[in-house]
Amino acid sequence: MNEAKPIVTCHGNKSLFASLHTLVSQGLPKEGCEWKRSYGRAPRTLNLEASFVPYDADILPDQEEKTLVSRPYFHIFWTDCDVEGYKQSVKDEIAEWCSALKLRNIPDWLIVVVSSEESKVKAKLLPRSSVIDKVKSDFCSKHPERCVQLTEPNKLDSKSSESWSQLFQKLRNLLLQAFDSHLNKYEGNMRTRREKRNELGWNYFSYFICQEELAFMLEMLGLKEDALIQYDELDAMFDQFVENFANGDTVKWLTHLMVPCTCWAGVSLAKPLDLDLREEVKQNNASLLQFRNYLFSRQAALLFQMGRAWEVAMRAMDYLYNTVVEMKALEIEAPSGAICCWGFLGCLEVLHACDVHKPSQLDEKFALYTANLWDFAHKKLRELGHLCSLMPGLVPSSAQLSLVVDLVAGMGLSIETIPHTDQKPVDKLRESLSSPESFKRHYLEMCEQAMGTYKYIGRYRSARMIGMELADFYMKIKEPQKAENFLLDSIKMYQQENWHHLADGTMLLLADCQRLLQEPDRFLKTSCHIACSPHLPMSDRSKYFQEAMTTLEEVTGNRTEMRASQAIFIEDISLSKVSVSLNDELTLRLDLCSNFPQNITFDKIQISIRKCTESEALDFVEHQQPQQHHQNPHSMRHRRQPSGTHIIIDKMLNFQPISKNLPSQLDFHATVEKAKGRLVSCAIACDNALQLLKRSDSAGSTHSAAAIHKEDYTTCFSQSSVTLQPGHNSLTFTAQMKEKGIFCLSQMCFSIKILDLLKPLTSPGVFFKVLSVSPEFQLKPQDMDHFISGIEQKGMLTFTSGSYRLKETSTLTFATAPHFSITSPDKSTNVTLEAMDPHESQDVPVLVFMSLKDENDLNQHSKVGKLTVKDWDQTLTKQVEFVHPFRVTQKVYTCGKQKYFQLVIHGTTKADFTLCNPSLLAPNCPDVELILLNRPDQILPINENQSMSLLWQLNSNIPILPSLDLKFSCSYLSHLDQSSHQSHHYDYVCSIHDFQTQYILSYTVSSIEEDKSCVTGEAAILDIKVKQLINVNLNEGVKLAYSVKANGTVWAIGGKSAGVFTLKDGKYNIILDVVPMQPGFLHFPVVTLHKYVHQLEDHGSDEKEPTDSDSDSTAPLQSPLKAKRTISQVSTSSASSAQLASHLVDFAPGQVYNESRSKQIHVSPCRTTSDIDISLVL
Template identity: 30%
Template sequence: MNGIDTPEEGLVDRRPIITCAGELEVFSALEDSLSQALPQDSCEWRRALGRPIRSVHIGANFTPFSPSGLPKGNQWDLIRQPLFHVYWTECTDIDAYKTTVRDDIESWLKEITARDIPDWLIVVVENYDGKRTNKLLPRTTVLDKIRADFAPKQGDRCISVINPGRVETRSTDSWRGLVGRIRHLILVAYARAVMRLEDHVRHQREKRNEPGWNFMQYFHLQEELAQVLEMLGLYDEALVQYDELDALFSQFIVNGHIGDAASWLSQFQKPLERWHGLKLGPCKLRKDPSLLELRAYLFAKQAHMLLLTNKIWDVAARCLPFLHICTRELVLLDVTAPAGAISCWLFLACMEVLHTCDRYNQADQVEAYSANTACLWAYASRKLRDLGELCGLMPGEIPTSEQLHTVVGLSAGMGDCPGPSGQPSPTDKLKKALSSQEAFNRNYLELAELAMGTYKHIGHLRSARLIGREVASFYMLLGETQKAAAFLGDVLRTFEQDGWRELAAQAQLELAECHRKAGDTRRFIRACAAVSAAPEIDNLIRWSYFDEMQKCLNSLDKPLVVPFEDIIKIVSVSVKNDGAVMQDSNIEVELVVDSSFPREVLCTSVLISLELENKEHKKMKDKSVNSGRTITTKDLKVHNSALQRLHIQRHLDYKQDKQLSSASVVCRNAPLKRKDSAVASQTSNFDICLEISTLPLVLTPGVNIIRLTKQATDVGKYYLGNVAIHIGKFNLISSCLSQKLIVEVKREEPILRLDKGAAALLSGLEQIMQLSLTVGSYTLPSDTLIKLVASRGLLIQHLPNEPLASSLEINVQNTKPFSVTHMPLRVLAELPSKDHQVTLVCPWASKPIPVLLSFTPLLSTSWRLHTVQHRKFIQITVTGQTEQKLELSMPQLDVRDKIKIIGLNVTDPSSQIITNGLNVSFTWELLITPSIESPTLKAQFSVHYVAVPEEETVVNDTMMRIHMYNFDLTDYQTLYVVEANVEPTKGNEFCRVGALCNLNLCIKLAGHTLDDTSIGSSLMYEVLAEQSIWAVCGRTAGVVSFETDLEPQTVVLDVMPLNTGYLPLPLVRLSKYIPAESTIAEKPRKSAETHPRLEPFSPGQVYNLSKGRQVHVIPATVNDGHVT
C-alpha cells in the first residue's frame, strides 16, 4: 500500500556509528552491556540557533575501525559515516605500553586527525582481584602516560574503567562514569553531524527554483533528517519536517498551475493506474511513485508521528483536509483516472483512518477525536453512495454489463490488502460492498447510521439531520416510506427550529411525496396544508397542493386535528370587556388571524376555549401580569431555552497569605434537562368556549378580523386556551395562548359596614353609629336577618324607643341588587371600659365579621388620704377626659363598717362643670377612733353626671347617669409624730447664711400606741435637704429605738443655711429599721443576709408636725471669719 514494494520492519536505523580499535577482545566482552546501557538514560541536547534544550535518548552501532571507512572532510552525510572512535586497551604495564601499545595508539590517532575528526576516546580497562599485596604502587600509571603522550590538554579524552564485569561499588561507579562519558561525547559528535545535515537541507531548499532541482531527491534528503529526529525521540520536530515537505509540494503544484510548472512535476501527471488504499504504519515509498502514493506516504508518516505523541484526534482532524487537497491536486495536474477510482481511494483512506482511531481508542479522548471522525464517517458514506450510483447498485437499479466491468476494474485497481482473520481490511469491505446490492445497502446504511450517531454524540444535530435527509431518499428508493418519513420529519423540525424556511419548505415537499407514495391520506392532507401555506414555494405548486388537499378532505371519515404552525398565524387576541365580567353578561373577544392559504377557505366554526384557572395553572403562569387586555404575536412566541440569561458569578483567588491573587467571572453550566424531540401539545376540550355568531365564515388570504362571544354563566377566573378553526372535518388548532390574558367572571357579594361617624366614641354616654348594607349583584331573600352581638359592657339597639341590649337581630328591608340601606344604631359603653367588639353575623358570609370599637372614658377618678394628728381626710378628684362638657352633681362617699363621715364639699352646681383636663375635688373627714389596728375599709364614691348640650357637639344624650368608683383604705392609723425646728447655736441670736445651726429632731409615739409593743421598736430617720438651700454637716441619717424607753427621742444635727429669707425646713423621712439578726430569723430558708433592711411607712402612719414651717435666715455679717 501507499506505493510500497516491501514493508519495512520497524524504524529506520539512524543510530550513530562508533568504531572500535585496539584490543577488540576487550571490547567484545563489554559490547552488549554498553549497547544496552547507552539509551537507558536521557541526556540534554543543547542545540544552536537559540533552539530549546531537549532531553533525548541515544544509542549506537559499533563496528571495527577501518581507515577506508572514515568520512572525508566537509562531508554532509555524516549520519551514515562513523562519527565517534574509541581505542580499547587493558595494558597496565608501563614497559609493555612503551614497546607496543603507544605505537599502535599513535598510528590510530594519526589516521583520525588526518581527516579532521575531533571525536575520539581512549579507554583503559583495569582488572584487579581485590586482594591486598605488599607490592608498592607505581608512581605513574598507563593512563597517566597516555594522557601525557596524546592528550596533555584534553584529559577527558582518556578514561579508565575498573573491573567492569564485577558487581562492586567501585566497579559500578567506574562503569557508570564510562557510560556517561561515552554518551555525552557521542551526542556532541551526533549534534555536529545533525547540524551539518540541517545546513545541507537548507542549502538544497534554497536551490528549489534552479534548473535541474528535483523534488524527490530533496524529499529523501529531508526525510533522512526527519528519521534522525525520530530516532532521537523528537517526534514533534520530525513531524515539522514532514509538514514542510507537504507544504512545499503543495506550493509547487499551485505555482505550476498559475505559472510555469517545474519539469519534475511531469512524473506526477501520469494516468492513474492503481489506487491502493492508504496504509497507516511502517511503509516504504516506491522508486517512481504516483501523486496518490506520494501523498499517502507523506500522510502516513505524519500520522505515525502524531500517534507516537498520542494525538489520535489530530490524525482524524488532518484526514479530511488531506483528502480535499489530494482531489484538488489531481484536478490541477490533469491526472486522468478511471471513473470511480478517486472515490475508491478516498473511501479507503477514510476507513483506514477510522479503523486506526478505533484501534488506539482511549476513554479520555473519545470527545476529542469524535469531533473529527464524524465528518469522516459522513464523507465515506457519500463516496460509497457515489460508487453505488456509478456501478448501478442503488435500490431499484439493475447493473449493466458496462457497470459490472467497472466494478471489476475498480477492484483490480485497489489491489489486495487482506486484513487479519476476523477483521476485514477497508479494501475487503469495499470489494464486498461492490459485489452485490444487498451488501451495498447494508454497508451504506451502516456508515450513514455511524455518521449520524457520531454527529449527535458531539452535539452537531444539524449535520446529523442533513445525513438523515440523504438516508431518507435512500429509503424512498427502497420503498420503505415509513422510515423515510421518520427521517424527513426530524429534518423538518430541525429546519423549522433554526429558521431555515426554504430548506423546511423543500423538506415539506419531500415529506408530502413520501406520504403520497405511502397512501397515508391524513398525513398527506397535513403535508399539503403546510406546502400550500409556505410562501417560499412557487405559487403554482402551492395551488396544486391546495387543490389536492380540498379533494382529500371529502374522504375523511373522522376529524383531523392539525396545529396552526405557519398555516394560520394569530396576529392578536383582545378582550373587549372592561374590567371584570358580571355573571349572566356577555364575554366579547376580538381575534385577528393571518391566513397563509393561497385561496379562500370556508370555515364551519371558529372557537376559543376558556380554561378555568386552578393551582397548576397559577404555577405555570408567568410572574409578570399583563396590564392590558390584548396579546399579540410577540406574547405568543415560544420561549427558547438556549437564549436564557447566563448565570454569571464572581470568582476570587487568594494567595496563602490571604491576599487577592486574581479576580474573574465564571459562568456555571446550567443543569442538563431532557428535551423531547416532539413536545406533546396541550389541547382544550372546548367544553367552555367562545363562538362566532354568523356561520359559515369565509377566511380570505391575509388578515381576517373575527368577533366571538359567550354568555358568562359560571363564576370564576378563565384564561383563553386554544383557538380552533374547523374546515369541515379538518380542524386547525393553535397552541395554548398566553395565560396572561385572564377573563374574570364574578358576582358581587353584599357588604355590611359599621361606622362610628366623625366624632370619637365615648364610654358612659349613649351615641349613634351607622350600620350600612350594600346589596351585591344578586337579590337577597326577603327573610334575611342580620344579627349583632356586643361584647360585655356594651349595649346596642337599632329601634329608637326600645331598651338597649347586648344582642339584636335586624330584618333587611331593601333586598334589590346594588341597593344601599343605612340603619342608625344606638350604642352605650359602660365606664371605664375602653375596647369593645361587635360581631356581625350575616347569612352570605361563611364566618362572623368582628368589628373592633375603641371608646374614650369620660371621667377618671383618683383618691388621696390626708392626716392631721389623728384625724383622717379623704380627697377624691374627678378629671374630665374629653372635650364634652359634663355637669357633676350629688357626690357621695359610702364607707362600710359603719364608719361615719362628714362632707366638706360645696353645693354650688356651677362650679362642677368639667371638660378635658379640668378636675373637681371632693373631701370627707373619716370619724375613726385612734387605734393600733387598721382594718381595711371598703369605700365607694358615686357622682351623677349629665352631658351639657352645645351647638357643636354631636352627643344628644341628656339622661342623668351615675359614675361609681370603689377603693380600699389600709394602714391609715397614725403611729409616729415627727417635729423638727432649726435654732441658731449658742451665742447667736439669729440664723445667718453660712453659719451652723442646730436642727432639733423630735420623734415620739402617738398617744394610743404607748402601751402597745407590737409596733416596730427601731426607726431610721433621714434628713432630705434641698442642696441649694441647706447643707447638712455631719451625719444625715440615724437609728432611734423605743425598746427600753417610750419617751420621745430627740436628735440634734448641724445644718447650714445657704440662702437668706424664709426657708422651708429640711424634710425628715422615717422608715422601719429591721436589723440583720431579725432578717435571718425571719428567713431561715434563704441564704443568710448580713445586711439590715428598711421598710417604708404607709401614708398616714407618720405625721410631720413641722411640715410647712419656715425659718428666717438673715445675711451673714461682714466681720464673720468665713466670709471673703
C-alpha cells in the same frame, strides 16, 4: 526507521568486546544526556543507543560522503594487554588503526584499556609503566580524554562501577560531539541546496531525499518531533511550488507529475517506511498521488510513534483536500471517479490505523476528527454511486460498467494494510462497486457510522444533514417508514436554528413520505402546517390545503389533536372587566390572524377557562395594581408578539425545539508563551467548550416532544360555525361566571370535523377575578365620631348586599350582647329592607344604647352586634366601639389627724354631661361619717375640656380605722340622649387603706446663740421632734428612724444624718448640727420618718444604734466661742448612715403628718473686713 541506531565500530581484542558487548549496549542508554544544539535551538535530552559493529577499513566513510544513517559515527579500540603484549603487538595495531582514521579525516575515536588488579600491582614497581600510561603517552598526548581505563568490568565492586560510569559518561559526550559535528555539516550543505531552489536544474525530489535523510537521523536519535518538523517543512515547500505553478511560475521538475493518472491506490499505513515507494520518489518516477501517499505515511508513522493518533486523523482531511486541489492546479488528468476512489481508500486506511493506535482515554478527541473522515468517505462513495448508476432507481449503462472495471483496475493490488481489520479498504470498495446491493449495504454503513460519530461529539447539525441524505435514499428504495424519522430530526434542527424556509421546505418531503405511509393523522397535520407556512409558494400552500380538507372528509374515527402553531396566532385579547361578580356575564374580544390560504369554517371555537393555582393567584394580585395603573381598569390586553417569534413560542407537535440553558459566565484559561523575554504567542481556551457547544438532541422518535392534550372545556367561551378568512379576524365571546375565584384563559380549540387545533394561551397570561362579596353592615353614630356608653344615641346602619340579590323585601333581625341594644326608632329589633341588586347599599336609622354597668374602669371597649337576613339565612357580625364618658380619680388629704377625701370626674368626649345629686358612702363601716363640703344643689357640667371636683370630710367615732370601701353615685344627663331626657345613674366604687395619721413630725432651725439670726458658714441647730397621737393605741418599743436630706450647696449636715430611735411617753427629740451655705430665705432640710426593720439589727458588732438616751445625752451648748465651728469641721455623711438605709421602710401616705414641710428661715450673710468680689450675672 525506528529500529535503526547510530553505528559505532569496535577494533582490538574482539573476544574482549564480545564479552562486554551486552553490558555496553544496555548501560549506554540508561542515563540521559543533554544535547545543546546550534543556531539557538532548544536543547534536547537524549538516551543514546548505538549499534556496535566490527571495525573494517572498507566501511570508513569518505569526507565527501553525504549520508547520515548508514555511516559509522564513532570508533573504539578495546585492549586488555599487559606491558609486554603492548610493546610486542598492540602498539602497532593501535598505530595502524589511528593512521587509517586520520587518513579519512575522522577525529571521533576512543581507546579503552581494560585492566585488572594484578596489572596494577606490577605497574607500581616503576612510575608511568602501566599500559594506560603508555597509551596516553604514545597516542593521546594531545587528547588525553580519548583514552579511558575500565577496571575489572565483570566485578560488582565500587571501583568497577565507578570505571563503568566514567566510560559511559565519556562515551556519551564524545558521541554527541560526533553527531553534532556531522549534523552541522549536513545541515549546512542542505541549506545551501535549498537556497538554490530557484536555479535551473534544481530538483525538489532530490532535495526531498536529502532532507528526509536528516529526518531519519533525528528519528534514529529519538527526536520524533524534530523529525516530523522536517517532513512538515518539505510539505509546505511542495505546497508553495504548486501554488506558484498555478500562478504561472513553472518549474521543470513538476512537468513529470502532470502526466495522466493511471494509479489511484490509497495511502498505506501498515509499515512505517515504504522503501519501494521511496525509491520511486528518489528516482523521480512517483506520481503526485504516490508522492503524497508516501509523505503522509511518513508523517503518520512519526505521529503514531508519539502516541498522537488523533493528530493523524486531523491532518488526514488537509492531506485529502490539498491533494485534490493540487491535482486541479497541476491539471493532472484522471478518469471520472478516480479521485473519489483514492479519497475513499485513504479515509478508510487512516480510520483503521487510528483505531489501532489511538489511546482509549482520548475517545472524544479522537472522534472529533474521525467524524469528518467518515463523512468524507460516505460522500465519495455516494459520488461513485451516482457516477456508476449504483444508487436506487438508476440502471447502469455499458459505459458505466466499463468505468467500474477501469476504476477497480486503477486501485492496484490488495496491498498490505493495518492488521486486525475485518476487510481491507480496497476489497471493501471493490465489493461496493460490484453490485447495487453491496453498494447499498456499504453506503448505509458509512452513513450510520458518520452520523453516529457526529452525534457522539455533539455536532448534531452535521448528523442531521447526513440524515437528510439517508431519508432521500430510503425514499428511493421505497422504505418511507425509515425516512420519516430523519426528516423530522432535520425539521427540528432547522426550526431550532430559525431556518424556517428550510424547515417548511423539508415539510414537503415529509408530506410525501407520510402519504406513502398511509398515515392520515400525521399527513393531515403536516398538510395543515404546509398550508399555513408563509415561507412556501402559494401554489404549494393551496394544494396541501385542499388535500387537508379532502382528508378531513374521508377520515372517520377518533378525534385528532394538534397544535395550532403558525396556522392561527393571537394578535390581541381584551376582557370587558378584570373583576366580575358571581353569576354575571363576562365579555371577551379576540383579534386573531389566520394563515390558511383560503376561508375556513370551524364547527366550534372554544376558549377554556382554568382556575388559577395559589401561586398564579398570588402573582395576579401582586401585579393587578401596576397593570391598572397603565391600562384601562376594565380591560386587560395581550399585545401581539412579532410574527417572527411566534414560531419559537408555539410549535407544532413533533417540531418543538429543545432549548438549552447556558451559564452566565464561561470558565477559560489563558496561555502565554515567551522566548528570550519576547512574546511569542498567546491564546485563550474555554475549559468546557465541548459541553457548551454541544447541541441538545432528542431520541429521534416522532413522539419525543411533549404532546398537547385538549383541556377541560366545561367552563369556557364558545362560538359555533365561525368562518375565518385569511388574515385579520375579530371575534366576541360571552360567558356567565358561576364560580368564584381567580381564573385565566388556558387554551383555545378550533374544531373542524375530527380535527381539533389547540393553541395554549399561557403566554398571553390573561387573568380575571370572579368576586363573591358577602353582605355586610356598618354602624356609625349620627351626631358624634363614636358611640358613648350610658346614653341612647342615634345611629345609621348601612347594609351592603355584596354579590347577592334581594328580590323582595326582607327582614333584618338584631341580636346583641347583655347591656347592649340596637333597635329601630320604634323600639323594635326587626328592620324591613327594600329589594336590592348586587353591590347596592341601604341606610337604616337605628337607636344604640350601651349601659355603664360594670364598665367603670374602661375608657374604650367594643361589643359584638349580630344581624340576621331572613332570605339568606345568614348571620352577620360586627364589632361596635363605645367610649366611656367619664374618668374618675381620687385622693386622700391630711391636716393633722383630720382626713379629707377628694373625687375628680373628668369628661372623655366632646359631648356635654350634667351631673347632680353626688353621694359618697362607706357601707362596711357605719362609724365613719362623710360630710360633703360642696354645695348639695350644685349643677356640675363636664366634657373633655372641663372636669368636676368633690371634697368630703372624713369623721370617725373609733380610734383606729380599718380599710374603707367607698361607693360614689350620681345622676347625669346629656343632650344627645334619646331616651326622653331622663337622667341616668352612675356608680363608682373605690377603697382606701393605711391612711390614718400615726405620728406628727416637726422640726426647726435656729442659731446656737440665743436671739441671733443664722449666718452663712456658721453652725446652727436642727431640732427634730416626733409626737405620737394620744388617741392611737400603738405598741410600745416600736423602732423608728429618721433621715435628713438637703441640697449640699444649701445645707451641710453635721454628724449622722440618720438615726434609729424608740418613743418614750409618745415623744422623741433630737438636735443635729447644720451649716447654711447660702444667705437668704432657705427651706428647712427635709426630715423623713421611717419604719425600722429588725432583720439586720445584729449585723456588725461595732455598730451601736442610737437610742433615746443617746439622743438626750446631747449636752447644752456652751459659750458661742466654743461652739463656733467652720465648714471644714462638719461631716456631712457617715458609713453608719449608708448601712442604716437598707433597714428602712417608708410609711404609707397620710400616716405621718409633717408640720414643718415648706417652712423657711432667714440666713444672714457672713461678716468680712476684706474686699468682696461681686459678679453680676445678667
